[in-house]
């Protein structure tokens with residue numbers, strides 16, 4: 473019998489900070505299959521994949537590719553030579569370069585001493601056509617939506633001759649439609665013989681794509697089965713070790729005073745934000761207003777205006793009566809705005825700063841933390857430690873660097889910071905993307921609690937189940953306009969939102 477494409481045998485990995493990320497991991501990945509890996513935030517999924525891809529070295533145990541153990545000199549270069557491509561959980565693209573430059577980075581075609589740009593562009597077009605992933609080779613990465621950046625990441629991995637593609641939470645930043653498209657492509661690639669390792673927190677996706685699933689918990693394999701032999705409930709129990717209850721908003725209180733007023737807002741499409749056309753709405757204290765829409769229909773533009781980053785061409789947005797455009801980020805925070813950005817690493821957190829520094833974020837002028845610039849380290853760390861334990865952020869303590877946390881745990885910390893500030897208005901932009909089932913339920917509960925304490929919440933989410941379980945009212949954006957204003961209730965379903973999201977119907 474041919475050996476499996478990849479075999480992990482007793483793989484152990486302890487980080488220098490003492491975290492035992494992998495404990496005796498043993499399982500195999502068969503060629504030509506799609507193999508899912510599930511597990512809570514911090515379970516060791518990314519670490520295991522980095523070992524396979526040569527970015528981390530296991531302390532002991534072995535990794536076999538085609539039955540041959542990789543050597544101690546295993547590296548991303550060796551992994552690529554063995555036909556392994558990896559799309560990382562956090563984007564590794566260079567924002568200042570074009571799509572084509574990013575894809576060929578490190579192996580640029582040359583013409584004499586110069587980089588052959590035409591050849592690079594042609595190569596990217598060829599690969600894009602072959603895998604049917606439409607990208608513009610000349611676009612600047614900085615100006616692309618997260619979904620488009622994701623496509624570039626995947627193309628970059630596929631552009632080399634790949635037999636095994638590792639996707640570390642590839643759908644965390646995609647809309648349902650984009651996910652469906654990606655899956656279509658992946659099924660196609662698998663039919664052509666590509667082996668796929670797929671990490672996801674979404675069991676529906678795991679079931680739609682994978683033949684086999686391995687569950688990790690605290691660095692150990694706690695489940696390994698063909699997908700047909702295991703139920704979703706059984707996977708969820710293995711992932712979490714216990715059951716979690718879904719958060720749902722049950723009681724609706726009378727509305728408080730007006731917090732946010734958006735009036736006839738219009739904005740042409742800018743590079744980093746999509747256009748808005750005559751958007752008006754009012755958000756009251758104690759209310760959760762959901763914003764639905766296919767990515768790229770005005771959500772980015774709206775957030776960018778509301779957070780004071782972009783000036784609208786016409787119209788107004790005012791927070792408690794003050795024009796947001798006249799305030800900078802610090803002033804907006806003082807005025808009571810909290811912001812959980814969709815791209816938590818680019819905008820929300822600093823990977824090279826400690827957990828404590830990230831946890832206090834914009835609050836470093838708070839008198840409770842000492843007199844600026846003489847912050848009390850002790851108070852800052854104690855405050856951070858409280859957030860860490862309340863939000864179950866798995867880390868080595870307040871001094872750990874944000875960059876050493878697993879993706880989901882870093883997100884939990886940023887969420888903790890924004891909730892702790894008790895904002896009068898919280899802009900929650902995809903608040904549970906990339907977060908495991910338990911932590912997502914916790915964050916949803918916090919959003920409900922915040923509204924119950926009288927905050928206004930603007931909830932932008934591509935996860936329609938999430939939107940409908942939290943929002944009091946739903947706005948649907950299409951082409952930058954409000955296509956529908958809907959009261960939430962038992963009759964409002966994801967399917968009912970579909971026609972508005974696709975621009976087939978309006979109810980505004």
Ligand SMILES: Nc1ncnc2c1ncn2[C@@H]1O[C@H](COP(=O)(O)OP(=O)(O)OP(=O)(O)O)[C@@H](O)[C@H]1O
Pocket residue numbers: 487488489491492493511512513514515516517518519520561866867875876877878879880881908
């Ligand atoms: N470079 C590092 N230095 C120190 N500790 C690390 C480092 N990378 C990861 N860890 C720790 O190892 C453990 C496993 O992290 P890993 O990133 O593999 O989790 P994960 O399963 O991918 O989680 P997520 O779903 O949140 O992405 C975590 O406790 C994490 O904090």
Ligand SMILES: [Mg+2]
Pocket residue numbers: 517518519561640878879880
């Ligand atoms: Mg990870």
